[in-house]
Amino acid sequence: MILERLGQIILHGVEETGSIILMFISVVSWAVRRPMKIGNIVKQMEFVGVRSIFVVLLVGLFTGMVMALQGYHGFRMFGAESMVGATVALGMTRELGPVLTSLMVTARAGSAMAAEIGTMKVTEQVDALYVMAVNPIKYLIVPRVIASILMVPLLSVISDFVGILGGYFVGVHILHINEGTFVKNITRLVDLNDIYNGLIKAACFGLILSLIGCYKGFNTRGGAEGVGKATTEAVVLSSVTILVSDYFLTAIMF
Amino acid sequence: MIQLIDVYKSFGQQKVLNGLNLEIEEGKTTVIIGRSGGGKSVLLKHIIGLLRPDRGQVLIDGVDITKLNDRDLNEIRKKFGMLFQEAALFDSMNVLDNVAFPLREHTVMAEKEIRQIVTDRLNAVGLKGVEYKMPSDLSGGMRKRVGLARAIALRPQIVLFDEPTTGLDPVMTEAINHLIMDTQKNFNLTCVVISHDLQSIFKIGHKIAMLYNGNIIECGTPEEITASTNPIMIQFLTGSIEGPIQVVED
Secondary structure, three states: OHHHHHHHHHHHHHHHHHHHHHHHHHHHHHHOOOOOOHHHHHHHHHHHOHHHHHHHHHHHHHHHHHHHHHHHHHHHOOOOHHHHHHHHHHHHHHHHHHHHHHHHHHHHHHHHHHHHHHHHHHOOHHHHHHHOOOOHHHHHHHHHHHHHHHHHHHHHHHHHHHHHHHHHHHHHHHOOOOHHHHHHHHHHHOOHHHHHHHHHHHHHHHHHHHHHHHHHHHOOOOOHHHHHHHHHHHHHHHHHHHHHHHHHHHHHHO | OEEEEEEEEEEOOEEEEEEEEEEEOOOOEEEEEEOOOOOHHHHHHHHOOOOOOOEEEEEEOOEEHHHOOHHHHHHHHOOEEEEOOOOOOOOOOOHHHHHHHHHHHHOOOOHHHHHHHHHHHHHHOOOOOOOOOOHHHOOHHHHHHHHHHHHOOOOOOEEEEEOOOOOOOHHHHHHHHHHHHHHHHHOOOEEEEEOOOHHHHHHHOOEEEEEEOOEEEEEEOHHHHHOOOOHHHHHHHHOOOOOOOOOOOO
């Protein structure tokens, strides 16, 4: 009985992974076909990017600040307080900037993608697109995926920046770490590659969250309940996939 | 002309279309009637290629659309318009953008020209001054009118109607029936209507086809259908509980 259930879960997982990969292939093949509807992409960039700035700023700032606070208590034990700045900067650029940004964008935009496309699906608006000879993958999904791949790295840069700024504020102005060594250690230890790799990660997470959000929306069944379920599943699956793939991306990159 | 030849379709164990044959004449309105959940919508979705049959052919002007790839199917679909049951207007767009959508996607017309066509089509379905309203601000009947305006925006040859009068009051039902008849005549359309609203079907249909157990069991003019001696047909038209159609299926 338990084995049967386990088998079902695994089969479902494999099936779903396959479907998401198939959708990815379909998105790529539609993305390179003309006409490119730039207007649609820009609209999605505004939704995914511009409207997420505030929440990303807030999360980035406080993450940097709390890292400085926690780091300070640890490093003080062996008199290495000057390392706090570099720790915050490395943590933000390599990990927390991209990961927290994409988790916030998942919650804000990934869920909205699933809900919006899911509602369109259950109210036959997706069928209406097919009937009007407009492919819904091209019209609905391609702009969202492209916008997310472009905007999540940009948001992550903002998050990195305000995170380091928050760390600087707490470290230098509240904990009174020497400003010179604080900044010098950042420039000495943080490499441009740390930032680049963080951005590559962010782009991958952008792809993951938009693809899963759209996939869940596109495969919604049933009425309002189905839309709710699709939205929840999109957020949970995207978040888990982002964290799991973060480990493997890190293992490959650093 | 639309021809369905020996079409089979199942969902899991459930056989929905079972070797169905149907010919739909050009420039006429054909109404497909049948029980709720009896596969009428499935049949309609086969005609426009939203579903592919397990077996059989769907010919649109002689072209078998079941064998076409996405791109060729899209070309065929430009001959079609469809009015969905709940109109399926894009709720993120106002009426103007909804009706203009197919024009903007498939033509290179100037915006001024597009607006003129939108106004013309809205007038054709009896609407004025609603261009900037959102679908959520419209009544059910108005939404259907806008849906029809969108369906005929590109001047298609064939328009499909999925239960156009379901859920409307008698007066609005009558209004939509007249709208379908007028639009069919004015634009010389081939219309396929699925419905189980008996009063409507005899008014709008040049031909009526009865779908039962995955097959078309009767097809003819309204007069022929009324005169039918088929016990299933008689039971359906009289709405009797007694007869070959079982109320609760085994």
